[in-house]
Amino acid sequence: MSTEALRNLYAILGVPAEATQDDIREAYRIAARRFHPDANSNEGAEHQFRDIASAYEVLGNSQRRYAYDEERRTAGSEPAYFSLRVTPSKRVLGTLDEPQVLYLLLEIAPLRELTKQQKREVPLNLTLVLDRSKSMKGIRLDKLKIAAHQIIESLSAEDRLALVSFSDRAEVLIPAAPVIDTIALRAQVNLMRADGGTEIFHGLQAGIDECRKHLSDRFVNHVVLLTDGRTFGDEERALELANQAAAEGVGISAMGIGEEWNDEFLDALASCTGGTSTYVTSPTAVVRFLNERVRSLGDTLVERLKLCVAPDADIVLESLFKLQPNPQPMDTSPQPVPLGLLEFNRTLMCLVQLQMPPGKRTGFRTVARIDVTGNVLIAERRDYKVLSDISVEIASNPPPEDPPLPILDALGKLTLYRIQEKAQQSLQKGNAAEATRRLENLATRLLASGQDELAQMAIIEARRVASTSLLSEEGRKTLKFGTRRLLSQPDPQDPGS
16 A cells, blocks of 8 residues: 555545545635644644645545545555544633633553553664763662663564663674574673763764664664763764654663763753653662663554644644653654654653633634654554644633543642742742742642652752752752652553553
8 A cells, every 4th residue: 555545634634535525625725724834833733734735635636536545445444553532621711811721631542452462573673872981880880780681681582682881982792683692692791891981972872873773663763871970072962863863763761870960961862752761769770760661662552653733823832741651841842742652551641731812702713733643563554643633612601610630630740840840940040048938839749649758858958958059969850850750650541550
């Protein structure tokens, strides 16, 4: 089947397959008024209009439409590999003289029948990029070797594995190849010795080069980076390299251990590829976190998952936060936004924040079009797409309406993360008193939600800020990643929970 026939052009135009040519022309005119770059400056609108124009080129021509329909009829229907459900915080908004916020909860879920499969046919093309700088000497490096040994034993000849160690230079200890002689591979891991400084770019470049050797749509192509140090002078080059890797289909997950590494840098490094970043609090946790990450990679249903949000021209996309799994804030530009992987047995959830314009006009109105695409590995299906077009009602006297419970829950947890962010911002502005109040507020809220250890850390840091006007690196990272992790509490309705 051709690439064109695989795409549901009717869904892209928002018409049924039985639509007349007049219906199709009218749908295109409406879509053009909403999303044409001359009418809508939102980045996502331009991206989606390209799809709309491409669909109209086929469906708007009766001969090309007939050929398209025949090809789809011959091939038969395609399973819904994953679904997209969008829930707004309110179905009916009031008329206001000022902007108001509307939240959209996005749930991207695997097909239920696929979650019941017992055997995974998804091989990994995995590269471990491990810091062996002098500060890793001792228990940190010992635990890292244990984790690498366990990962080697968990893989098979269908998988590809490479291991790069780095300090101020990089060394390929295990060149990318099928995992066959596990004893020899484990022996190579044991050769790692701690020495030198930390220069992440060299290690990352060598790791991505190894991953490229077996880059394929049938693999999960991923680099896992672990470091305990702050790299100097090469962050921009490393980010450029990560963006190149993302364009090629390589994801990057980053793990920081201890207090010295740059969390903002590792966040950016991972998020631009759809990967994840994690704070590993102790050497013992290294083994668990690395193994959990590799296990989740092996459960991949969809790779290169991307999200495009196209608000109407008068609506502003304010923020995007990935809630689960692996919560983290996402950049809203460039679009489409890389979301990474969708696992067989876990729903991926995001929260979109929109600013609705003031206005007195009542009735139903469109809000945004959401577009999710990804490569379904078990079917070798590239760019499988699902769409959702969101509308709300505007009324002069809307009935009382509480946001749905999942959105309330997400906003409550997200508030905790935002409080620690604002405390840091207050300190950066030199306002230690305000930062102290925010941390005390955070501690109170954490205690109320049963997070005693995090609450205790917030109290300690509040006292530290009050006396020294400084946060400790351990406290700052613990509060940042601890409150972020709260967002991934399992959903009882999720098949993977």
